[in-house]
Amino acid sequence: MPSPADVLPELDDRQLDLLRRVGQEWTGAPHDSAGGGPSLPVDPRLGVLPTADLVTPEGFGRLVTIGESSGGPRSAAEGSEVPRGPGPTGRARRALLGPPLKSTALARESMRKLVALPVLSADALSSVAYGPEAMLAVLVLAGAAGLALSLPIAGAIAFLMLAVSLSYRQTVRAYPRGGGSYIVASDNLGRLSGLAAAAGLMTDYVLTVAVSIASGVAAITSALPGLGGATVPIGVGVIAVLLAGNMRGIRQAGALFAAPTYAFLLAMFALLAAGAADAYQRGFQSISAPATAHAAEGLGLLLVMRAFASGATAMTGIEAISNAVPAFKPVRWRNARVTLTVMATLLITLFAGVMFLTHMTGVVPNGRETVLSQLAHLTFGSGPAYLAVQAATAAVLLLAANTAYNDFPRVLYLLARDHYAPRLFLRLGDRLAFSNGIALLSVAARLVFVAFSGSTAALIPLYAVGVFLAFTLSQAGMVVHWWRLRDTHWHKSLVFNAIGCLLCALVLVTAAITKFAAGAWVALVIIALFLFVTTRIRRHYDEVARALRLHPDSAERPGHTLVTSHRAGSGALTAPSRGEQEETPAAIHHLAVVAIASLDLAGLRALAYAAALQQPMLALHISPSDEEAERFRRYWEVWGDHLPLRTLVSPYRVIAGPLVHYVEAIHREHPDLTVTVILPEIVTRRLRHRPLHSGIAGRLRRALRPLPKVVVTTVPFHID
Amino acid sequence: MPSPADVLPELDDRQLDLLRRVGQEWTGAPHDSAGGGPSLPVDPRLGVLPTADLVTPEGFGRLVTIGESSGGPRSAAEGSEVPRGPGPTGRARRALLGPPLKSTALARESMRKLVALPVLSADALSSVAYGPEAMLAVLVLAGAAGLALSLPIAGAIAFLMLAVSLSYRQTVRAYPRGGGSYIVASDNLGRLSGLAAAAGLMTDYVLTVAVSIASGVAAITSALPGLGGATVPIGVGVIAVLLAGNMRGIRQAGALFAAPTYAFLLAMFALLAAGAADAYQRGFQSISAPATAHAAEGLGLLLVMRAFASGATAMTGIEAISNAVPAFKPVRWRNARVTLTVMATLLITLFAGVMFLTHMTGVVPNGRETVLSQLAHLTFGSGPAYLAVQAATAAVLLLAANTAYNDFPRVLYLLARDHYAPRLFLRLGDRLAFSNGIALLSVAARLVFVAFSGSTAALIPLYAVGVFLAFTLSQAGMVVHWWRLRDTHWHKSLVFNAIGCLLCALVLVTAAITKFAAGAWVALVIIALFLFVTTRIRRHYDEVARALRLHPDSAERPGHTLVTSHRAGSGALTAPSRGEQEETPAAIHHLAVVAIASLDLAGLRALAYAAALQQPMLALHISPSDEEAERFRRYWEVWGDHLPLRTLVSPYRVIAGPLVHYVEAIHREHPDLTVTVILPEIVTRRLRHRPLHSGIAGRLRRALRPLPKVVVTTVPFHID
Numbered sequence A, B: 001m002p003s004p005a006d007v008l009p010e011l012d013d014r015q016l017d018l019l020r021r022v023g024q025e026w027t028g029a030p031h032d033s034a035g036g037g038p039s040l041p042v043d044p045r046l047g048v049l050p051t052a053d054l055v056t057p058e059g060f061g062r063l064v065t066i067g068e069s070s071g072g073p074r075s076a077a078e079g080s081e082v083p084r085g086p087g088p089t090g091r092a093r094r095a096l097l098g099p100p101l102k103s104t105a106l107a108r109e110s111m112r113k114l115v116a117l118p119v120l121s122a123d124a125l126s127s128v129a130y131g132p133e134a135m136l137a138v139l140v141l142a143g144a145a146g147l148a149l150s151l152p153i154a155g156a157i158a159f160l161m162l163a164v165s166l167s168y169r170q171t172v173r174a175y176p177r178g179g180g181s182y183i184v185a186s187d188n189l190g191r192l193s194g195l196a197a198a199a200g201l202m203t204d205y206v207l208t209v210a211v212s213i214a215s216g217v218a219a220i221t222s223a224l225p226g227l228g229g230a231t232v233p234i235g236v237g238v239i240a241v242l243l244a245g246n247m248r249g250i251r252q253a254g255a256l257f258a259a260p261t262y263a264f265l266l267a268m269f270a271l272l273a274a275g276a277a278d279a280y281q282r283g284f285q286s287i288s289a290p291a292t293a294h295a296a297e298g299l300g301l302l303l304v305m306r307a308f309a310s311g312a313t314a315m316t317g318i319e320a321i322s323n324a325v326p327a328f329k330p331v332r333w334r335n336a337r338v339t340l341t342v343m344a345t346l347l348i349t350l351f352a353g354v355m356f357l358t359h360m361t362g363v364v365p366n367g368r369e370t371v372l373s374q375l376a377h378l379t380f381g382s383g384p385a386y387l388a389v390q391a392a393t394a395a396v397l398l399l400a401a402n403t404a405y406n407d408f409p410r411v412l413y414l415l416a417r418d419h420y421a422p423r424l425f426l427r428l429g430d431r432l433a434f435s436n437g438i439a440l441l442s443v444a445a446r447l448v449f450v451a452f453s454g455s456t457a458a459l460i461p462l463y464a465v466g467v468f469l470a471f472t473l474s475q476a477g478m479v480v481h482w483w484r485l486r487d488t489h490w491h492k493s494l495v496f497n498a499i500g501c502l503l504c505a506l507v508l509v510t511a512a513i514t515k516f517a518a519g520a521w522v523a524l525v526i527i528a529l530f531l532f533v534t535t536r537i538r539r540h541y542d543e544v545a546r547a548l549r550l551h552p553d554s555a556e557r558p559g560h561t562l563v564t565s566h567r568a569g570s571g572a573l574t575a576p577s578r579g580e581q582e583e584t585p586a587a588i589h590h591l592a593v594v595a596i597a598s599l600d601l602a603g604l605r606a607l608a609y610a611a612a613l614q615q616p617m618l619a620l621h622i623s624p625s626d627e628e629a630e631r632f633r634r635y636w637e638v639w640g641d642h643l644p645l646r647t648l649v650s651p652y653r654v655i656a657g658p659l660v661h662y663v664e665a666i667h668r669e670h671p672d673l674t675v676t677v678i679l680p681e682i683v684t685r686r687l688r689h690r691p692l693h694s695g696i697a698g699r700l701r702r703a704l705r706p707l708p709k710v711v712v713t714t715v716p717f718h719i720d
Helices: A013-025 A045-049 A072-079 A088-097 A113-129 A130-149 A152-172 A183-188 A189-222 A225-248 A252-282 A301-315 A330-363 A372-381 A384-417 A435-451 A457-484 A490-514 A516-548 A552-556 A561-572 A601-612 A626-639 A656-669 A687-690 A695-705 B013-025 B046-047 B073-077 B087-097 B113-129 B131-148 B149-174 B179-191 B191-223 B225-250 B256-281 B303-316 B332-363 B371-380 B384-417 B435-451 B456-485 B491-512 B516-548 B552-556 B561-570 B602-613 B625-638 B656-669 B687-692 B696-704
Strands: A588-596 A617-623 A645-649 A671-685 A710-719 B590-594 B618-625 B645-649 B673-684 B711-720
Touching: A013 A656, A013 B625, A072 B013, A113 A130, A113 A189, A113 A252, A113 A301, A113 A330, A113 A384, A130 A152, A130 A301, A130 A330, A130 A372, A130 A457, A130 B303, A152 A301, A152 A330, A152 A457, A152 A490, A183 A189, A183 A384, A183 A457, A183 A601, A183 B561, A189 A225, A189 A372, A189 A384, A189 A435, A189 A457, A189 A516, A225 A384, A225 A435, A252 A330, A252 A372, A252 A384, A301 A457, A301 A490, A330 A372, A330 A384, A372 A384, A457 A490, A457 A516, A457 B131, A490 A516, A516 B602, A516 B673, A516 B687, A516 B711, A588 A601, A588 A656, A601 A617, A601 A710, A601 B516, A617 A626, A617 A656, A617 B191, A626 B013, A645 A656, A645 B149, A656 A695, A656 B179, A656 B384, A671 A687, A671 A695, A671 B516, A695 A710, B013 B491, B013 B590, B113 B131, B113 B191, B113 B303, B113 B332, B113 B384, B131 B149, B131 B303, B131 B332, B131 B371, B131 B456, B149 B303, B149 B332, B149 B456, B149 B491, B179 B191, B179 B384, B179 B456, B191 B225, B191 B384, B191 B435, B191 B456, B191 B516, B225 B384, B225 B435, B256 B332, B256 B371, B256 B384, B303 B456, B303 B491, B332 B371, B384 B435, B456 B491, B491 B516, B590 B602, B590 B656, B602 B618, B602 B673, B602 B711, B618 B625, B618 B656, B645 B656, B656 B673, B656 B696, B673 B687, B673 B696, B696 B711
Parallel strands: A588 A617, A588 A671, A617 A645, A671 A710, B590 B618, B590 B673, B618 B645, B673 B711
Antiparallel strands: A710 B711
């Protein structure tokens, strides 16, 4: 659950004490309100504004077009206290996403088992639509000899499913607050393992979206071959719908999402029952594969292993329930366990059933029509029953893709909370969804989907590695967990988890070796990159936190910079930013530099602003030549020479360089000065007028930003 | 010639007087340096820094990576006074473009006639490479009957060339400082005609680049048919080379550019002579076109007119000399005239010769090989003589494309000077070239070239309209010029110009009608758009100038804003920006609002900065909930509550909206306050770390920019 403390960290006693000591330095500073600084011209009542009336969702929308409101004294005279509505962009956004939600709406609802089962198992159960097919697609390369092995391999996978679900039953008990692979691995195996699990999970989620949609579209195009050429556009469209839906926050609609899963279960059991009846009529005489299935490869161990690893993708999603224990009604872990058991039973039944039926009918993957569709055709013909099977399959696959839309941003949030991912993934959008994570998943899934032309067969080799890496680390973490805890039944749990871990590791190694060239290397490279990037991000955030931390030195420091640079030699943990330690008013000595191009109203306003600050100031003009500088000086004298003026000649017609040089020269002479560079800026109301102005203020701001002890102030001049 | 006054406008006596009166308001203001404001802590010597030693081109380069230099007090201690070298980007740029040039290097060299002729006539003479072919491509549609008309139509075009060059001879005399179509039309026919001429010219220049390169590449692929498929990549590559070369400022290399034109003349005269000799041997018996040239269209007036308009593209570039009179040695206009006469003679000779030769040999355009290449093949076989013709043709065409690179940015500069184009086209780059105009031309030419797949035949219909629009308006302007001036010989000049004008108008109308569907409509739409956009740009700049102008009111105003809003009702020309008239220090009443997220060093620095300004100030914290706000208040009290604090609750987790609301609320209560919003900003040294930070300071700055009387100050905190 996101908490506000993610943004404003809690301070412990030591830090509070530090804050107190730092504050003591401010006592007697020129501006202490207790010590009588300039009196505040603002009504204190303004502190409690905006009132409840003003705080409408629309009024606070991020996309309010501020320019439309005058806001100045005139609107007060007209008594216009009405909050602004959203602009045209804002309105389009509202229509698409709905009005923003208050943070307090973030109450998590609890799910009954009958709702939790379909919502949480869509990913796992829908894997039956591509897992068996992926396995057969490998075996068929070895012809009839290969296909003959389909039942034994399917048996091995079913055993794996059993072992892994037994293993996850232990996780559910141990982590009643949700035991995602990232958390379990981090807790028990250390940070790096946690990150590796997260890497596996996140590639898994991207591929879940891509594979589920590819497979869902295949279910549709099998039924409607006319759409065969449009796989990529359909898939991209589906991703766009998922993006919009999740931005809107469809996560809440659990009950609605129960339907596709139950429909799929119904359709599949009907198919299996009808298929079994047919097989019974034929006396369980299996139809051999068509003669076209000639052997392209020899039947070796590698091929068998490859088929096993491909078929194991039917297990993806099996971990979903262990992540979501808090979503159940109490007793949460017990209900979650029951649901997990039911799901595993259903999964194994469906998987075994589909494998049995393909064996009986001799159906093989053919690239035009999915195996499930072929089975349904053989069993139900082409009537409404067939179409219902296809529709239910497509629906449950889309639902499975949607599951990833819940999980991917959550893992990203956890990473961001632990400073392994950019802070922007902490932010909840208007609709309380992690909009940035949702957007990132959509972009990544779209890229993968398009790059592989929406082909399930091409995507499968990438899939297994990430999933089984996360599984393996998660179970290994559980083994360590039980070993450390040693509560009642720890022996049994440890054994279950150890078996699950070993089997998953076996699949992981198998997948990495046998599918390396076919695409697993991509997954491995991405996981390695992920580890590299996340640890670098963490390092940067640690540096930032160190730099921002109130440190003991700060409370004892005499408040003058020159001393610090002397002390820096002592090797103490001081001076986070060289020479920049002006954190008390007494340490700050102002100098304002107004960069002025011409004596028009915009320039005069900037000068007046600076002069009214009553701090030391000068005006700076940069000319292309001495003659021009002289001309400007003449105007300046006509104006009355009210302020000190410096002119610089820039024979290369650049402004930023000389300005930066000048400010640096000031700092060389007077390292104690904080230089405020004041820039007049012409602000146009319309975006299309922006290119007509030089944007020099923006360029100067960017040029000055890296300089220490330089503050940039822009004084706007509005053109209506 | 660009002048610095383009940037800093000259003030006339009235404006100087205004400036003086505005300045008088400042006398006695709190910060008048004469009246003893705070003493300046800066050594006045800094005013003349940077010294000549520091002003190296590299030190002032725009792409200096400022972040690499520490600049603070420490570097002074180490005595590092060495100017910085350019960063890696800067170095690549220098290698490509050469070191920057001082403005004083902008001395225009004068050209001897023997240099001016080839440089200025490359565009016109090279048109012979595509003009005749374009005409024949139309006539061949009517089969042998059409081709029979090629000589009469060619005669008409030759007469047109004669008339137009006689007409331009008058322009040279009347505009010794350069009489481009934009200047002549603006001067004599008014602004809109000038803009129309500029529109014609600029589409012409874009098409000159596209057509010349297309034709040049065709000359190459005719000789090397293996390159036939690579037309577009070759053309795009050539545009890139022209872009880089012109950014570097190759304009100066006049003498070097003489070679291709002379080589082309040599090659063409050799070809014509050899061809004439062949024809003589055959007793001037023309070979009829091959039987494949069957008639696809009937021979109607429309077709003849279309052929005429297409052939007339052979005249493009004929105006170049009249633009460039100041580039000649004195007596400039006389030398320019002589050169123009020579050029016209050569042009007519070449054009007539090529037409004669095609008639004699029966060569027709075939889409694979250019007409010139076919002629050269027939005359010289496939040996070195043939290759020399093709190489010279390609070279002169590339040179012609380069001519547009000189002229297009200059017209754009003139438009920008007159406030019809964005100000950025006024700016001279490091190398004293109008880099922005050069870049724009490259982008436009690349677009056109790629859109038309580098096909000369497809581009020609667009070409004629722009050229002849500019020609017509220019000649019409000259007619008005002579009518107004009535000096010696004005009768003769007027007649020549009037004939030129009429003939050009005839071609313009012919081209617009006959080629309308084939592409002329595109040119017309672009010209209309151009007129619309440029006049809108001018209107905007006029508005800006009005808003920025020191107006009499400003000098008499009592310096308080509330009065102005009262006066605004009187309908006088006041209040350029409602309620924002704080152009004297006395009119400004400060309030600083520090937006603070947490009490870390960055936040404390912003608070200290604001407090040290010694102006009224308060701190503002925006929380997601009341509890969080309470927590922040607790920390604030631990710190010592040294400054007034306001907390706002934003239940929608947005920051910009509440901040804007709050500032507007302040303005409603206190319209006289100038609110300075002070934002702490974390600045990372490396660009790749930027996405790791929220960038909230930038977003708030953009949200606050449209508000009147709100100044935004960013206090940086650097992370190294």
